Amino acid sequence: MKRKSDRKPAAKERGKRVENKANTRRAILRAALKLFAEKGFYRTTTKAISQKAGIAEGTLFNYFPTKEDLALYFFEQELNAVIDWYQHEARIQRATLPEKLFAIIQQSLDRLAPYEEFIGAAILRGLLTPASKLGPWNLQNQERHLRYLRFIREILAQAEAAGEIPQVGELGAYAFGLFHLAMGVHWLRDSSKGKEDTLALMDRCLKVGAHILKQEGWEW
Amino acid sequence: MVNSNARNGTLRRGFHLGKLGFNLVGSYLGYQAQNVFLGEAERPLRQARFQRRVSQRAREELGNLKGPAMKLGQLVSMGGGILSLEALEELMNLQMRAPGMHASLARAQFKSTLGKYPEELFREFDPEPFAAASLGQVHRGITRNGEKVAIKIQYPAIRTAIENDFKLLRALTLPTRITGHIPAALLAEVERGMLEETDYLHEAQNVEFFRRELRALTYLSIPRVYHEWSGDRVLTMSFIEGESLREFLGREPGAELRDLVGNRLAEMYYTQLHRLKALHADQQPGNFLFRADGSIGLVDFGCVKRLHLDMSEVLTSIIHRSWQQGEVETRRLLGLLAGPQMPYRRARKLLPLLEDTANFLFPQGPATNPTVDFRAPALIKLAESNSKQLFRDRIYPPEFAFVSRAEAGLCHLLRELGAHVNIAAIWSRITAGGCTGTEGTEWTHGITNRKSQI
DSSP states (O other), X not given: OHHHHHHHHHHHHHHHHHHHHHHHHHHHHHHHHHHHHHHOTTTOOHHHHHHHHTSOHHHHHHHOSSHHHHHHHHHHHHHHHHHHHHHHOHHHHXXXXXXXXXXXXXXXXXXXXXXXXXXXXXXXXXXXXXXXXXXXXXXXXXXXXXXXXHHHHHHHHHHHHTTSSOOOHHHHHHHHHHHHHHXXXXXXXXXXXXXXXXXXXXXXXXHHHHHHHHHHOSOO | OHHHHHHHHHHHHHHHHHHHHHTTTTOHHHHHHHHHHHHHHTSOOOHHHHHHHHHHHHHHHHHHHTHHHHHHHHHHHTTTOOOOHHHHHHHHTSOXXXXXXXXXXXXHHHHHHHSSXXXXXXXXXXXXXXXXXXXXEEEEEEOTTSOEEEEEEEOTTHHHHHHHHHHHHHHHTHHHHHHTSSOHHHHHHHHHHHHHHHOHHHHHHHHHHHHHHTTTOTTEEOOOBOGGGOOSSEEEEEOOOOBOHHHHHHTOOOHHHHHHHHHHHHXXXXXXXXXXXEEESOOOGGGEEEOTTSOEEEOOOSSEEEOOSOHHHHHHHHHTTGGGGXXXXXXXXXXXXXXXXSOHHHHTTHHHHHHHHHHHHSOOSTTOOOSEETTOHHHHHHHHHHXXXXXXXXXXXXXXXXXXXXXXXXXXXXXXXXXXXXXXXXXXXXXXXXXOOSTTHHHHHHHHHHHHHO
């Protein structure tokens, strides 16, 4: 009797603690993003972030040992947001495959737009420093990558089932992931008005790509 | 064997696709090429037959599409080559077309231009376009105040694509520009014209110019620009109600209504020539909207031609057949039309053509009915052969060729309507400064005239 009643509040407590932790993480990210947008990724100090988030600097390190960890968490949240957005967009889900894929990249870029410099710095660091936690081959990224690939794979599988494209399998999702990354880099470097060049490039590539798949098959 | 053949075919097609892909966003002509290719793909055809045909069609169509560019290339390469006015004219009149946009792209381009998604600015935004427009497409929307609007959205990066094409063209035409066979200024003028069409802010000015200058024609609706929701690649205008010519004719309107509309179309056209000294340069039926009460809507002002040639004087001379009044008058008219550079003897080739035009549009003589029946088959033939001959003999200033093509567009509309129009009466009323606009009372008058004469 006693033990049972003992355990219940403890579980509740734990749940609460987990929730609090998640809230703090989000608060830190919000504060950091604001600072990144103002001062840039490199020039923002951990001290400034902790001050803005209203926590001790030591606490910040408990949550995010480095700024890269913060970036990782950010990308994690972004992926969740895009997947969540897609699942609530009934119109997009009825659209053609090129439009679906276009909308996914565009939505993610649109969300990233306020943090352009931060994203640029993070992606650059990831690509140029193989040891970086942000590197695409870093283990810490794998779980997120897999979740992304599963998300894309499912969309491609629907298109396969509907006869929109031939079987492209896992490799198709992987290829799209690389395309997504390439578009992200293009977007970062795009100096056209409202970054419209990226929109045009994405649209043409996806339409031609879908066309090639449909007409020529996967084997080249 | 079969397999390797198939592989071969795939490779070959891949090569073509590669070539297409090369021009992915860099070239306007490249867009055109891809449109043909992608357009074909959307048709449901059996796979094998389809693949064979696609590669063949793509080659053919690419050949066609390259027409103007290829023609330029040929002309340039002909040694001391003359890049003729025709080639440039042709380029200038290339139907400006852009690839279609799905809703996600249209919304993204809207935000890229105005900083917000359409749903954030309008109460309603229809993700499906209802019309194609020069270089983009038009969507329906409803403002927060409940006003219906037409939102024109341009395909992204089209301006860069056209600029790239002209960079290439300038490189190609370098020799001719050095020899002076083609003035650099001319090329620049063509480029400016095409680029102008990509700037919707400029189009907004055009719309307002026409709306202001043609306001006396009360039967005519021209959209109002909403500047707060317009930019260089998005143009928001009031929605103009009306039916296409085909829909309108499908209701089998009576002769009176068709004549009324025909007279109004002619009045619109000649008012532009005389008063505005500018022309809505796209006189194709799709830009006119018709209503059962005889009122007319005019849309799409992407291409507007400001005239330097005094068409009022030219037309008045044509009506009075000034060439019959001696050498001096003839020289004066031809000088106006052909400019001082053209030798008089060559310019005289214009005379039979002017005579024909005068006889059809402004019939003369005591026993003649001045009202023109636009269903007469000879008329459209005349309009067509006129512009063809002008083109072939190069006996025109480009501007006159332009006007005559616009006139052919008007004739086409009037013929479709089967309207009877007294062009001479309309012209003299416009030049006399009498502006009708008062709900077409004078038209009724014109129609009564015709009836009494029959």
